[in-house]
Amino acid sequence: MLKERTTKQKMLILSTVCASKAHPTAEQVYDMLKNEMPGLSLGTVYRNLNRMAELGQIRRLSVTNSPDRFDGDLRPHHHICCSACGDFSDYFNVSDESAIDAQISIQTGFEIQRHETVFYGICPKCRACKQ
Amino acid sequence: MLKERTTKQKMLILSTVCASKAHPTAEQVYDMLKNEMPGLSLGTVYRNLNRMAELGQIRRLSVTNSPDRFDGDLRPHHHICCSACGDFSDYFNVSDESAIDAQISIQTGFEIQRHETVFYGICPKCRACKQ
């Protein structure tokens, strides 16, 4: 009767994403794990990250000029990306995000599942480097 | 002394994106133009859309499960994407978006240039199709 099986690969991938604060790409997750599990396949990483995002276990982030990133932190928060160096940070201090979803649902008829916000700018370090 | 040249290709690409409310991908812009300008190259479309986005003439939208989209409407607004059919709509009713950028800039030291928000959900039409 059980459909979803627990595998060593799934457990490692999920724990890696949840332990990281770097919002890794699929390839970065793969790189972090291939020492610990030499036979691991990149396709397995992609397949599982996608499924976990669909199941709501992790968040999938689509970012300009970057492969998709994954975030194991499910608390409501935003992200800030430096256009110069690619630094990708969290921004908390978020107030009442679910209210926005509810408001938009009422106004548009969409059943809103989630939303993602990315701020783009220049990080303090790159600002210091002038130009 | 002039660097940026005005070409027929640039004018057509920009006017196409600005005239469309469909948030077209690069390939869709190319398809819309290849009748009018048979020799047009897809690479030219990509190159110019990227440059125009960098110059702030248009917005570049990174969306999960979709190639990047482009938006000629520079007024502050959000976007809603249907996870089922891919429908991609505008959402206006946005209050005080620049204040958020300013607040985050103060708190993080980033020089915020812009932000993009995409809401994901199920559109009214797909909700009606049950399941």
Place this chain on the structure above:
DNA sequence: TCCTTATTGATAAATTTTACTATTAGCAAT
């Protein structure tokens, strides 16, 4: 332990985007 089948590893292929280069064409100066 056996059986069913979800999952994996390996690879190929699809998709999306960028890079390269000879040629074309915008435009400033003649």
Place this chain on the structure above:
DNA sequence: ATTGCTAATAGTAAAATTTATCAATAAGGA
């Protein structure tokens, strides 16, 4: 108009990212 400089283009190849395919493996219920 004509010339000269070079940004921009068309055409193509290639890079980068992601998904599909499939035989072999292994999870877990009977």
